Amino acid sequence: GAGVSQTPSNKVTEKGKYVELRCDPISGHTALYWYRQSLGQGPEFLIYFQGTGAADDSGLPNDRFFAVRPEGSVSTLKIQRTERGDSAVYLCASSRTGGKDTQYFGPGTRLTVL
Amino acid sequence: GQQLNQSPQSMFIQEGEDVSMNCTSSSIFNTWLWYKQDPGEGPVLLIALYKAGELTSNGRLTAQFGITRKDSFLNISASIPSDVGIYFCAGRTGEGAQKLVFGQGTRLTINP
Numbered sequence: 646g647a648g649v650s651q652t653p654s655n656k657v658t659e660k661g662k663y664v665e666l667r668c669d670p671i672s673g674h675t676a677l678y679w680y681r682q683s684l685g686q687g688p689e690f691l692i693y694f695q696g697t698g699a700a701d702d703s704g705l706p707n708d709r710f711f712a713v714r715p716e717g718s719v720s721t722l723k724i725q726r727t728e729r730g731d732s733a734v735y736l737c738a739s740s741r742t743g744g745k746d747t748q749y750f751g752p753g754t755r756l757t758v759l
Numbered sequence: 760g761q762q763l764n765q766s767p768q769s770m771f772i773q774e775g776e777d778v779s780m781n782c783t784s785s786s787i788f789n790t791w792l793w794y795k796q797d798p799g800e801g802p803v804l805l806i807a808l809y810k811a812g813e814l815t816s817n818g819r820l821t822a823q824f825g826i827t828r829k830d831s832f833l834n835i836s837a838s839i840p841s842d843v844g845i846y847f848c849a850g851r852t853g854e855g856a857q858k859l860v861f862g863q864g865t866r867l868t869i870n871p
Contacts, residue, residue: 649801676857687763687847687861688802701857736801743857745790745809750801 647671649751651737657757658727666722666754670739677720678738678748679712680704688736694720695743727758765848765862772838773870780865781832782848790851791824791831792859797844805846806833835867843869 650669658664670677675696680688690704694714702712709727714720724731734753740746765782772778782791790809794802806817808824808831815822821834831850835842848862 678858680859680861685863687765687849687864688859689861690858693857695857704858738801745807745851747804747807748859750803752800 649737649739649749651735651751651754653754654752655755655757657759659759660727660729662727662758664724664727664756666724666735666756668720668722668737668739668751670718670720670737671749672718674739674741674749675717676740676743676746676748677714678740679720679722680736680738680750682734682736682753684733691722691735693743724756727756729758732756732758763848763850763860763862765865767865768863769866769868771868771870774838774840776838778835778838778842778867779832780846780848781830782850782862783830784850785829786852787828788850788852788860789828791822792849793820793822793831793833794847794849794861795844796847796864802847838867838869840869840871843867 652667677694679691682688692712693701696717709725712722734755736753738748738750740748793805796802806822811828812826813824819836845864847864849859
């Protein structure tokens with residue numbers, strides 16, 4: 646079946662602009678995760694959704710970052726007033742129910758802030 | 760925050776050689792995972808370990824969950840060209856923890 650998909654695959658924006666990154670999880674997966682991967686580093690956790698609610702948002706770096714999952718499927722990561730330091734690959738993952746279930750990752754969105 | 764120290768950072772080997780990489784932490788983890796990431800792709804799970812001392816194989820890959828719960832290693836036997844990529848260890852700190860903490864990665868390059 647289809648895996649996790651993310652759009653766009655690449656996004657170039659200017660400092661100060663607003664961006665939205667979209668994640669389509671595997672159908673039927675209730676758990677959804679966002680991670681951020683800087684160049685040469687491993688992914689870093691941002692936020693975890695169980696259904697429609699954010700169960701853990703402890704990884705969001707500041708209040709410019711926000712994520713939603715209004716119908717418990719597609720999720721959107723929103724970044725306001727982008728800064729050059731926000732440049733990274735933003736990865737989305739989903740798992741069947743959470744817990745020890747395998748997290749399946751999408752290909753990521755490469756965000757470049759000029 | 761929690762950190763996983765992964766070594767080596769990079770490896771250059773000949774095809775057919777065995778590979779070993781490891782991950783250590785100052786904190787206890789109750790789950791250890793090993794992922795592989797190819798360019799332009801997300802990480803793909805290779806092996807999952809859930810109990811201290813557990814040794815698990817997946818084809819030519821073998822991984823162990825350290826007895827102290829603060830380390831893990833991954834071995835790849837008889838490397839082949841498609842093993843090229845970046846390998847990440849990752850862990851979960853508690854039963855209720857959902858998020859994964861990742862190491863910095865080991866970049867594997869194979870000379871044919």
